[in-house]
Amino acid sequence: MKLGIFGGGQLGRMLAQAALPLDVECQVLDPTEAPCAAxxxxHIHGDYADQHALDALTDGVDAVTYEFENVPVDAVKYVAARLPASPGATSLACAQDRAHEKQLFEDLGIDLAPWAEVDDFAGLxxxxxxxxxxxxxxxxRFGYDGKGQVVIRGADELEAAWQTVGAQPCVLETFVPFEREVSMIAVRSLSGETRCYALTENVHRDGILRQSAPLDGDALQADAEAALAKVMKALDHVGVMAFEFFVAEGRLLANEIAPRVHNSGHWTIDGAVCSQFENHVRAVLGLPLGDTATRGPCVMLNAIGEMPTTAELxxxxxxxxxxxxxxxxxxRKIGHVTLIADSSSALSDRLPALQAMMGV
Structure with a gap:
């Protein structure tokens, strides 16, 4: 089998790596000269809006997917007219617009912080x-890793905040004094079967994810699974989806979704029976889904800007x-490591030294 992927970054790279043991070949469309997924x-070198490049991406493949959510919706619709493209354009369009995303959560009865659309400064x-x-x-649109957002604490900050985000359409949401940030990764098949990984606790700094660890048996697991199932069904989503939440006063508040494999699920490569990447490949190609159970205690740490030497790690x-x-x-995210151990105590003993090495 053969899979086409929009995007040749690290997520495309890890999708392709996960596909190889399944005897699935991958080709990626990316506008850069030497993407890491190559x-x-x-590697097909071309723009996502170039019809010739899109034709090359679909040539000889069984299905197409994407590694990031800023792929043009029209490009996904174009390839979907020729062969299966998952997740579909509906999921992509929703995730590209925070207002549409939040409205979906409200329509589905999923709790979230109070919010409002903002079209201009008067609207702010x-x-x-x-x-x-x-x-x-x-x-x-187009916000990630803390980009495209600003906290407003006083009325005298409105003008500066509006200029910081580029004086463009926005959403304003109540600042949530959260107790922790969590996310859940799930995968949905072509037939609608859904499997979820363990709820994951995340640590961010400067808007960038630094650390993720699965929480087997967390009291909010069922609530997160229910929210994901509602969203994936409503969007007829096929493939992996990530759902990020705030935990405030012991309950989940929806933050945002990502219609793709996600940084907070990288621990699944070494810490789950079947990784998010393999399960995404399975789902979009119509293969049976893999086991999402956690193998044991683990934690993922991102390498931001630089990475210790291979010998040190x-x-x-x-x-x-x-x-x-x-x-x-x-x-820049240039790599990650996952620390695994036979027990939670052993993991806790080893983790501080690795955190110091990784600058977490």
Whole structure:
């Protein structure tokens, strides 16, 4: 079998790596000269809006998917007219617009913080009057890793905040004094079967994910599973989806979805029976889904900007290394490691030294 992938970054790379043991070949469409996924897949150099490039991506493949949610919806619709493209354009369009996303949560009865659409500066003033401060102003489109958003704590900050986000359509949401940030990864098949991984606790700094660890048996597992099932069914989603939540006063508040494999699910490569990447490949190609059970205690740490040497990391017992083949650069995700152990106590003993090494 053969799979086409929009995007040749680290997620495309790990999808292609997971596909190989299934005897699935991958080819990626990416506009950069040497994307890191080219180490594991054939690279088609072209723009996502170029029809000739889209034709090349679909040539000889059984299905097409994407590694990130800023692929043009029209490009997905174009290839979907020729062969299966999953997740579909409906999921993609929803995830690209924070207002549509939040409205979906409300329509499905999923709890979230109070919010309002903001189309202009006058609308920002009206939204603040309605939901109060502090609040977070977020661009409706193209925000990730803390980009495209700003916290507003006082009325005197409105003008600066509006300029910071580029004076473009936004959503304003009440600032949530959360107890923790969690996410759940799930996968849905072509037939509608859904399987969920363990709820995962995440640690962010400067808007960038630094650490993720599965929480087997967490009291909020069932609530997160129910929310994901509602969203995936409503969108007729096929493949992996990530759902990020805030935990406030012991309950889940929806933050956002990602219609793809997700950084907070990287621990599944070494810590689950079947990884999110393999399960995504299985789902979009119509193969049976794999077991999402957690193998044992583990934690994933991102390498941001730089990464310790392979020799340094290899000396840490239970450390699984995943370098992405990307040049170091401040703020850039260039790899991750997953620490696994036989017990929670052993994991806790080893973790601080690895956190210090990784700068977490």
């Amino acid at each position: 180490a594991a897949a054939r 003033r009206e939204a603040v009057a309605r939901i109060g401060l502090p609040a977070v102003l977020k661009t409706r 290899a000396a840490v017992a239970g450390c699984r290394i995943h370098a992405y083949g990307k040049a170091p650069r401040p703020g």
